[in-house]
Amino acid sequence: MARRDVPRRSQDGATPSQRSRESSLLGRWLRRIVVWGVGLALLGALGIAGAVFVTARSLPGYDKLKSSQAGQMIVVRANDGTEIVTLGPSYGKWIPYNRIPNSMKDALVSVEDRRFREHWGVDPVGILRSLMVRAESGHWRQGGSTITQQLARNIFLNSSRTFDRKIREAVLALALESKFSKDQILELYLNKVYFGGGAYGVDSAARKFFGHSGEQLSLGEAAIIAGLVKAPSHYSPTADAQAAVDRAKVVLSTMVDAGALTPAQAENVNFKTIHLAAEQGQNSARYFTDWVLPQLDVLLPDNDQPIEVWTTLDPTAQRAATDAIAAQVPKGAQGALVSVDRDGAVLAMVGGTDYVTSNYNRATNAVRQPGSAWKLFVYLAALERGYRPEDRVMDEPVTIDGWSPRNSGGTYAGQIDVRTAFAYSKNTVAAQLGNEVGFGAVANMARRFGITTPINTLPSMVLGSSDVRVIDMVRAFASVEAKGRLVTPYGIRKVTTTDGEVLYSHRPDASQQLVPDYVAAEITDLLQTAVNIGTGRAAQIGRPVAGKTGTTSSNKDGWFLGFSSGVTTGVWMGRDDARPVPGLQGGTAPARAFASYMRVATAKRPVEQFQTQLQLPGWNLEPDDEAMLNNPADYSYTDENGNIVNGQQGDGLDDQGMPGQNRIPGQPQGRTPDDAIPVDQDGLGDGPPPRGQAPARTPSAPRNAQPAASDDLLDRATGRTHPATAPRAPAPRPATPPKPPARSQAQEWQGF
Template sequence: MGTYTSNRDSERQGSWPPTGSSHPADAQSRVDFVSSDRFDDTPDLALGYAPLATSGVRPNKDQKLDDDAKAIRRGRMGGGFRLMLFSSFATLLLIFMLPLALGLPGKVDPWSIRSIANGDVNVTFLDGNGDLLAHRGYRQEETVPLSEMPPYLVQAVLAMEDRRFYRHWGVDILGVLRAAQANFAAGGIVEGGSTITQQLARNLYLDGSRTFTRKAQEAALAFWLEQQLTKDEILELYLNRIYLGAGAYGVEAASKVYFSKSVRELTVSEAALIAGLPKAPAQLSPAKDLPRAQDRAALVLEKLEETGWMTAAEIEAARAAPAIVELEERSPDIRASYFVDWVYSRMPLFVDGPPRELVVETTFDPELQRMGEEALAATFDGLRSNAKVDQGALVALDHNGAVKAMVGGRDYLESQFNRATQAIRQPGSAFKPLVYMAALQNGYTPYSGIVDRPVRINGWKPLNANRRYSGWMQMRNAIAYSVNTIAVRVGHKVGLDKVADYARASGITTPLPAHPSLALGAMGTRLYELTGSYVPLANGGYEAPAYGITRISNVEGDVLYERARNIIGAMPPPYRENNSGQEQVDEDAVMTPILNKVATTRDVQTMTKMLKRVISIGTGRRASLGAREAAGKTGTTNDNRDALFVGYTADLVAGVWMGNDNNSEMDRVYGGTLPATTWANFMTAAHEGKPKRKIYTPIWVAPHPSQYKEPEPVVEEVPMVEAPAVPNYAALRGKLNGLSSALAAAVPLEAPEPVRTRSRGMDRSVFRSRDD
């Protein structure tokens, strides 16, 4: 263990003495360190003031007035100091007596406690490829020996948390007095008196309650820890277990989270940033507020300069290069944060029991996530200045409902609110495919004729987007041009209860009011649920609610939850045997589908043809993918408060929402403009290099062997050979000759005058100004 050299007339320099060994060989060196004039030369910060200068320079008038004010304040605080002195002696008595009264903790070995994150769950998330995606709950890395940590990191922690660490027995009476004086002068709690040993005892064995009993237990345990462990061991345990924000426990985990490197590689400024976190890790975390964390790191450097443990040149170099936390570039954690937050919140639905370390395998695709973020960012980068839109969201799912990408907003660091899963906004006309699906299930066809004209239901009168009416039209054109009055008529005639039933079956869980405006999407829903309701239209009519978790297991490999395989097909009845050991076949058994059918394949194929026209001739032309087949629907709510586009291909289903968090109006932003463009950009990138497939192609699913019935034995019979009958053509020839003579003798008919009739067609001119 090294010692510091002192020179009062020159810059001081030294190195951190701990070796990390459980019992240092050179005990005298520690005595030299803690009793050296390094502490005597620095201001007596433990008492909260610096000695007055006695160099012969007389203080000026202002200094004298300041000294008088301090003297008056000391006089007022005399009684307070006597009370604090009495409390200090009482605390010492408690330290020696409470271990006997309270007993030792259940786990006497501090090293046997795996984590100080009591009551939390440590979850490691893997993406769809099995690669590390993110951590949630607490994160704890390997234990790093004290001797391998940078000396300046240890110095910085001691300077901020417990400068007299090597000079007290677990409870620092001088530190308690200093904190009491500072709190009394400030009229509130501005400084704590807990030592590093007390903090370690609290984190290892106690909860976070602020009661006298808990403080007494903390003091007793701190004294007990000082008897069980050396100072170096206590400091090493503390640095490897203390919470440092962003779910990181210990300096190694914090270094990995904030700087993507081991604690052994930290610079002085990075070490100062980490050393400033223990006081309030949740508020000071650079993941939450980097400028505030940097200000705290500057304070750490000031404390280091006061102690003299580092030279002024080293401090200035650290100040000139403050630590930068590049969270967006360090790992896919930030990119996946919206998705991981959503999955983490749903975990209690699948596992319960005591806290544990878990591994969660997800459906997440990092490449699709990157493409979704880039598509949304490109839209906002090219936004016209007066568009008045500040937020957007995107969700992508496969045909089984697996969430592949989720962009919950423009910037996770600025706002953790997930607009794809938490925001409940109106879908507008993007809800109409569910209305028309209910119509197809109840006898309507794409060619059913409906009249586009003003309609009034119970005093409510909906209007079209362009305030015009086109008269009679087919239902396939009504959805292509997003005609409001026809959607309302169809929903009213089919029945709003049937519309709501299909919407719930397809994945909508938010309340669906029994009001005619339901047909226009005048209710709240979440983007990921709305996008998921289009999945049955893409996969043949099978139920496929959005999901993000495929398997949950513990660190030992035991599977706690696993999602069943979603196979388009049917599950055979259970295998049974009779008393003779032969298979017992139940002829009346019903084959159970693994995925429930919410619509017939014929109906969803018909709807897909209708939604293809939305992109080819209707309101969603900007969502065209060229030669690749795509179907989708635009949506715009009243006063342009929400704009959406949801669509699908043979490979992917995606939805885009744009709007403002305060629900304010946008300026000429419709579902067929910015959302459709964003959707097209994302889908084009996501399908790069993939074959251009039709959305519906014949798929044959091999049946289970138990579905085959053994054929009945065939008895071959030799048919009798009969002589073929001779056809009789004489009678037929006579009839034909008679018919020919009759036609030759007939008088020819005169052609009637042509009758001009008015075509019952649709006036397409009314759609020229329609956006949605």
């Protein structure tokens, strides 16, 4: 029987022919992948080559690249046309390659692109190294961009981190390398790279930081400048000298590793012998420019051409403001000042004692308690409701919702008039007036006059427990000076191109009456009385002045705000950490700084009398030094059981722990209702007012008053609709709610 050959099978059951067919199939697919990969790579290379060729053909010439500049140049001018500061890119003298110090070239190449002379614009080795570091650390620590790529980005692209931008950056880098030499590329880079502080190029950086040409850089200076490229703001020697030196030492180390320096040469660099140039243009006017320039984003949002900004700043007034703050601010404290003309033009602005040390603008950004300066709004609300300066009120102990304010020293004058109560900043009268007109009405008045910060409506708000900004308070006083019309501070008069074309011109806001003119006249009456015989006597300048002091608890804040001859000025002093400042009161250093400044600011203006005639009160009282305004420990409270709880026993309290009361000048000590209590409109004596209710007063003849403000204005100022209030007639008060449990004024105030 014939034997039949049977193909042998391997252990996996496959025959040799089957394995051969599978191997052949795999080989064919591998060959296809290789062929397609090579083909795609060739196509990609051809595409990149074509893109590079086209890009290189379209690149500007070398001279054109040298003259190109990045960023917008802005020249800021004062109201007399003098230059305040020039902002934007600063390009120094162009330094040719052969005149740039070798130490500068070596430092920059060593720290930014050690293989600069070896690649074609894109460094594959650098890219692989960056990817390896990314894989090991989990995030990007090393950039793969070459000097040529950075140059392409700085000249032609933005700094967005997108894949598309990286591709275009690589193509541009290859095109630059194909068109220009390595020396030309490095020359462009060193004259155009950004080194911080507005300085573009080695020469500009050398002049900014060291005060001399870039051709005179020492090795240590070159290392500092080369270290800035990575993070200009972080390593700036003017911002953090130690960080700049530490970074420069890293640069020297990389130069040693690259063979550009010997270890001995690096060790011999002494950074202590390097002197920084003084900052230019870093005076107090920069507080003003920091406030003004961001407004350009709204006024001219799409403009990127060089411009000149003509501002309202008065150089003489600005110098006087700076000197006044520097001369009067207590040691360890800060000061701020804002001054505006009658139309709202900002004449001077000081945001701190030293812009270089701290560029935080306390005039526009800081929020602090105003103390008794807030009484402006309390008395405005009372005058609008129908009070008059000569009306009688009672300065006596009062408790409102468990809160018992007291005057300085715990003394009380009894029956006095409104003018006297304001001049001597009587806290109890302000509390009673606020309670009568309504704390919400006081808050509405503050909103109406330009207070933009949250306002609480607890009883203590009448003494200035809500935080405010200096510029907002100045706006409010300026609106009083404008006879009750809205004043909006502004700092830019016009913006022009360098050729003189006007791009923007300030237009005055539509006039809006905030309160009737007679109310503005009456509050001016009170304000000038406060300066003549009250707490603001240190603010007198030899011409009519109206103003108000403000002091917060433990002398943490001191304010003076006032106006004269069309100029309204506000001064604040205090510590940034809100710690007490011994001896600081509104009537001391702030009032003196106000007077010092205003003598200069009004010197060339005619003396202007206020429309209301000055009437000095007949009361001879000691001014309230405002040392106890907002500190809960300085007040008495009624607990839930009706017991009086006092934060500080002693000082002006009687045997029962209650504040004492002085007699009214000219009145017997044992006063009776007949000789002390005024007659109301019905002709009947009401007796002493219960605590927490309206202060007693003598009514005045009704006046034909116009509404203080339109409903539309009130809606926009307060965020809700307010019914019209009949002139002189007290507004209806809501039913008295059940008395809540006593609450501490130290609790967090709710925003209005």
